[in-house]
Amino acid sequence: MSVRIDALDRKILSALQEDASRSLDEIAREVGSSKTPVWNRIRKMREAGVIGQQTVILDPEALGFTACFFVLIRTSEHEADWQEKFLQVLRARPEVLEAHRLAGEIDYILKVRVENARAYDAFYQAMISEVKVFNVTALLSMEEIKSTTMLPL
Amino acid sequence: MSVRIDALDRKILSALQEDASRSLDEIAREVGSSKTPVWNRIRKMREAGVIGQQTVILDPEALGFTACFFVLIRTSEHEADWQEKFLQVLRARPEVLEAHRLAGEIDYILKVRVENARAYDAFYQAMISEVKVFNVTALLSMEEIKSTTMLPL
DNA sequence: GCTGAAAGGTACGATTC
DNA sequence: GAATCGTACCTTTCAGC
Numbered sequence: 001m002s003v004r005i006d007a008l009d010r011k012i013l014s015a016l017q018e019d020a021s022r023s024l025d026e027i028a029r030e031v032g033s034s035k036t037p038v039w040n041r042i043r044k045m046r047e048a049g050v051i052g053q054q055t056v057i058l059d060p061e062a063l064g065f066t067a068c069f070f071v072l073i074r075t076s077e078h079e080a081d082w083q084e085k086f087l088q089v090l091r092a093r094p095e096v097l098e099a100h101r102l103a104g105e106i107d108y109i110l111k112v113r114v115e116n117a118r119a120y121d122a123f124y125q126a127m128i129s130e131v132k133v134f135n136v137t138a139l140l141s142m143e144e145i146k147s148t149t150m151l152p153l
Numbered sequence: 154m155s156v157r158i159d160a161l162d163r164k165i166l167s168a169l170q171e172d173a174s175r176s177l178d179e180i181a182r183e184v185g186s187s188k189t190p191v192w193n194r195i196r197k198m199r200e201a202g203v204i205g206q207q208t209v210i211l212d213p214e215a216l217g218f219t220a221c222f223f224v225l226i227r228t229s230e231h232e233a234d235w236q237e238k239f240l241q242v243l244r245a246r247p248e249v250l251e252a253h254r255l256a257g258e259i260d261y262i263l264k265v266r267v268e269n270a271r272a273y274d275a276f277y278q279a280m281i282s283e284v285k286v287f288n289v290t291a292l293l294s295m296e297e298i299k300s301t302t303m304l305p306l
Numbered sequence: 307g308c309t310g311a312a313a314g315g316t317a318c319g320a321t322t323c
Numbered sequence: 324g325a326a327t328c329g330t331a332c333c334t335t336t337c338a339g340c
Contacts, residue, residue, distance in 0.1 A: 094305030145252035152247030
């Protein structure tokens with residue numbers, strides 16, 4: 001499951017994060033190695049799950065997703081059953097891009113991307129009808145200052 | 154700049170989001186078209202910026218980024234100069250994966266990925282030394298329930 | 307663990323309808 | 324707007340160092 005990641009691995013990961021469309025040759029040149037070793041390392045890291053999904057970042061605005069909310073949730077329920085149900089609901093809803101369970105007063109935070117405020121309300125109504133929550137605060141994003149998936153390797 | 158996105162475009166985007174490593178042939182088959190039109194549409198959407206960076210999702214835990222914080226920031230400063238400085242600071246810091254300017258009482262939210270709590274404190278100290286903020290609340294993630302970059306097309 | 311080469315597949319552009 | 328084809332390049336494997 002786990003792998004030792006050395007300096008060369010980190011360089012490879014960094015290059016892939018930046019632009020996964022480049023050829024092995026280019027990446028090998030950039031990290032100061034050659035094709036085969038780079039390819040073997042990538043394969044191993046894929047198998048180990050260090051490298052996950054290969055994807056493409058789309059422009060949400062261009063596709064009509066003009067509203068982004070961060071949702072702070074408090075609950076009075078802390079049983080395992082309730083939590084399991086809640087996680088299922090979150091995972092099933094594609095507009096929930098991120099969900100974290102938190103330490104402290106606020107129990108959960110969600111990042112929700114939708115077409116507009118009405119679509120958010122539809123999501124909110126659907127969520128509270130499926131699972132009981134104590135308090136919900138929605139923070140509306142006015143401007144996406146920064147958004148990256150790149151870890152600071 | 155902007156493009157009309159039709160149903161076929163959406164299918165293509167959806168397929169690319171899911172797995173950008175597949176060949177044109179496979180994608181064409183999946184969306185019910187053939188290579189050339191699919192390729193032309195992808196090229197146009199890339200040029201228009203609808204399709205952005207092609208990347209790889211890495212496992213943060215496997216790479217030692219065990220701490221994730223959501224940071225709620227209030228400021229007393231609302232002049233353009235201050236804001237410009239603040240944005241520069243956020244954009245320059247690679248541990249800030251997301252930053253949004255918000256409507257309402259809380260002015261900004263950040264998502265910060267770091268090695269551990271000590272690294273977060275280093276980030277926090279650095280940030281407040283560079284720019285004046287009124288109030289900062291850090292929410293510590295205990296569990297990443299869900300994390301995706303895929304828009305619900 | 308690295309190098310080099312070889313085979314099969316793939317992207318991309320030109321051309322044609 | 325879509326199919327066919329050709330070339331250059333790219334991925335993947337494997338034998339030898």
